[in-house]
Amino acid sequence: MKKVQGNKFYVDQEQAWEDLGEGISRKIMGYDNAVMAVKMRYEENSMAIPHLHKHSQISHVSAGKFEVTIGEEVKTLSAGDSFYVPSNMLHAVVCIEQGELIDTFSPYRAEFLAEQ
Numbered sequence: 368m369k370k371v372q373g374n375k376f377y378v379d380q381e382q383a384w385e386d387l388g389e390g391i392s393r394k395i396m397g398y399d400n401a402v403m404a405v406k407m408r409y410e411e412n413s414m415a416i417p418h419l420h421k422h423s424q425i426s427h428v429s430a431g432k433f434e435v436t437i438g439e440e441v442k443t444l445s446a447g448d449s450f451y452v453p454s455n456m457l458h459a460v461v462c463i464e465q466g467e468l469i470d471t472f473s474p475y476r477a478e479f480l481a482e483q
Contacts, residue, residue, distance in 0.1 A: 368400060370399075370400060371398065371399060371400055371475065371477075371480070372398070372399045372400075373395065373396075373397045373398045373399070374397070377396045377397050379394070379406075382394045384408060385482075385483065389413055389414075390409060390410030390411075390412070390413030390462075391407065391408070391409055391410075391413050391415070392407070392408045393405050393406060393407050393408070393479075394406040395479060395480070395483075396469075398475040398476075398480075399475065400474060400475060401473060401474055401475070402471065402472065402473050402474070402475060403471070403472045403473075403474075403475035403476050403479070404469060404470070404471050405469070405470045405471075405472070405476070405479065406429075406467060406468075406469055406470075407467060407468045407469075407470055408466075408467050409431065409433070409460070409462035409465065409466055409467070409468070410462065410465055411462055411463070411464060411465045412461075412462060413461075413462045414459065414460060414461040414462065415459055415460045416459055417436070417457050417458065417459040418457070418458070418459070419455050419456055419457045419458065420454075420455070420472075420476075421454055421455060422454060422472040422473060422474060422476060423451075423452070423453060423454050423472070423473045424451070424452040424458075424470060424471065424472050425449060425450070425451050425452075425470075425471045426449060426450050426452070426468045426469065426470045426471070427448075427449045427468065427469040427471075428444050428445060428446050428447065428448045428449065428466065428467075428468055429446060429466070429467045429468065429469050430446050430465075430466040430467045431445070431446065431462060431463070431464045431465050431466015431467060432444070432445045432446075432462075432463040432464040432466060433445075433460045433461065433462055433463060433466060433468070434460065434461040434463055435450050435458070435459075435460050436457075436458060436459045436460075437450060437451075437452055437456060437457075437458045438456055438457060438458070443463065446466070
């Protein structure tokens with residue numbers, strides 16, 4: 368397997384937001400083959416439609432309020448809360464109040480790097 372690795376330091380003010388459309392933007396904070404951290408910004412009423420991926424995911428709500436669906440479970444989470452999504456489980460988020468998520472994936476999301 369080819370070794371991949373991002374920068375050793377991430378300085379938020381030095382990174383531009385990548386506009387994903389529909390009120391969602393991201394910044395890739397760091398990664399290697401095993402793990403990736405991504406800062407996601409959501410405008411109010413924007414959403415990540417139901418999707419799944421092979422990666423395990425832990426997301427921390429760093430700001431705002433989100434309705435999070437994992438499988439059949441739905442919960443409203445606010446700043447300071449977190450959620451875990453197992454590999455290949457359908458999940459979605461709806462931003463209730465403008466906010467940010469810090470998403471951590473294992474392994475890293477190679478397609479995120481290809482999109483840059």
